[in-house]
Each structure stands twice: as C-alpha cells, then as structure tokens.
Amino acid sequence: MTTTSSADSTRIAYTRTGSGPALVLVDGAMCYRGSSPNDALAKELATHFTVYTYDRRGRGASGDTGPYAVEREVEDLAAVVKEAGGEVFLFGISSGVALALEAARNLPVTKLALYEPPFIVDGTRSRVPPGYAARLDQALQEGKRGKAVKLFMTEGVGLSAAMVATMRIMPFWAKLKKVAHTLPYDTALVIEHQTGEPLPSAWPEVQVPALVIDGGRSPDWMRHGVASLAKVLPSAEYRTLPGQTHIVKAPALAPVLKEFFLA
Known part of the structure; x- marks a missing residue:
C-alpha cells in the first residue's frame, strides 16, 4: 500500500x-x-x-x-x-x-x-423514491448504520425486503455497516440519473x-x-x-x- x-x-x-x-x-x-x-x-x-x-x-x-x-x-x-x-x-x-x-x-x-x-x-424499475437521500442522511445522523444499509439495498438498489433480511444475518453485513457513512457519496453521484427518465x-x-x-x-x-x-x-x-x-x-x-x- x-x-x-x-x-x-x-x-x-x-x-x-x-x-x-x-x-x-x-x-x-x-x-x-x-x-x-x-x-x-x-x-x-x-x-x-x-x-x-x-x-x-x-x-x-x-x-x-x-x-x-x-x-x-x-x-x-x-x-x-x-x-x-x-x-x-x-x-x-x-x-x-x-x-x-x-x-x-x-x-x-x-x-x-x-x-x-x-x-x-424507464419504467422497467421504480425510480428511487423521493426523500431517499434525506432518509439515508437521517439514519446516519442517528447512528443507525444498519438502517442506512437497508435503505440503500431496498430503495437504492431495489432488492426485496426478504432478500435484505437474509443479508443482515450474513458475516459481510458488518463490513457494509462499517462504510455506511459513504452511502450518501454514491447517492450524490448517481441519483440524478435514477429518475426513470x-x-x-x-x-x-x-x-x-x-x-x-x-x-x-x-x-x-x-x-x-x-x-x-x-x-x-x-x-x-x-x-x-x-x-x-x-x-x-x-x-x-x-x-x-x-x-x-x-x-
């Protein structure tokens, strides 16, 4: 390194x-x-x-x-x-x-x-919901890293709640929570291109x-x-x-x- x-x-x-x-x-x-x-x-x-x-x-x-x-x-x-x-x-x-x-x-x-x-x-997937970025920021401000990752996976990525529930019991979930504070960074990069237009x-x-x-x-x-x-x-x-x-x-x-x- x-x-x-x-x-x-x-x-x-x-x-x-x-x-x-x-x-x-x-x-x-x-x-x-x-x-x-x-x-x-x-x-x-x-x-x-x-x-x-x-x-x-x-x-x-x-x-x-x-x-x-x-x-x-x-x-x-x-x-x-x-x-x-x-x-x-x-x-x-x-x-x-x-x-x-x-x-x-x-x-x-x-x-x-x-x-x-x-x-x-286009309409083959629902757009990222309005207020997603704000909810993500709030979860992180409250120290709820797991909630932030869940929001990203469901509302940002579009995975089902059941799939994310399974992910939460896997060992790699802890790694995801460790860098959850960077999720708003990626949101800032892509959200203007996630409107369905x-x-x-x-x-x-x-x-x-x-x-x-x-x-x-x-x-x-x-x-x-x-x-x-x-x-x-x-x-x-x-x-x-x-x-x-x-x-x-x-x-x-x-x-x-x-x-x-x-x-």
Missing part, C-alpha cells in the same frame, strides 16, 4: 501491481481494497497493465475530510492519476461509473471502460473512446440504463457479457478490457 494526498490534503491509499500501461480501477458503493470485485480484476489485468486500485475517501485506509462534494472525489482520483504518470486508462463499475465519467471530463484519460451504472431510465447528454466533454458493458443476466432496468449511456456518450461502443450479472466475474470481464484498452 502507498498513499498520496488529494487537493484538500486528504490521504488516499492505493495499490499498484503489474506492468504496462497505467490502468486505474474505480469502485462502486461500499467497496474498497480488500473488499471489492476490482481486487480480482486487478490480478487478471496485471500481466498487461500497471493496475492501480485505491480506497475512495471514507473507506479502507483513506481519509475522509469533510464536507463531502463530488468534486473532492474527482480530486482524489486526480491524485491517483498523477501517481500513475499523468495519463491513464480508466475503468469504473456500478456507481463508480458516475465518478469515472465526472473524472474523464477533465483528467488525462485516454480510454474509458464502464460496467453497469445503476441508472434508471431518459439520460440527458450529460457528458459531451467525454470524447475519448469508451466501452460500456453489461451482463446478459442482469435485470432489464439496469441493461436499459447501460444501453442508454452508450447512446449518449460521444464515442462509445456497447457490449454484453453473456451469463454475467452485476456481480461480474473477473475472468469474464478482463479479456474484454484487455482487448479494448490495447487495441
């Missing part, structure tokens, strides 16, 4: 592995080094790239200087990009897609790959080649959001990984990323 400093002096922890062109992986909600699908992905990619994984602020070994703003997370990523040599390939997964898109507006990103942002763009052309500055990917077994609402994103990005291609879900397997994803980034 190595650390760098963001523009506001927040400590950002990262790991570098492999050799080749620099590739930075951006986590989704509640994930961090040691508890992330990007850990396995980094191992798969390290034979072709110098891979950087990092703890987003408030998670793992990184700091969490307040108040939060999306701009601070972009500055965190900028600090990692600088450590990587100042020009990188960038991959984002889930809500990390929204952060990667924000970063690609201004950072020296040469190619961009994105897996399943949780964008709700078509995506606007919100990223016209992102002109770099982009690959937008989903899993063939993921729910329709998520796949519709991915397809919509591919259409609004100026220079994007859309690809589906047969048999994959939102919990994508690294051996299925890594070859697609290698092909795209090295072409």
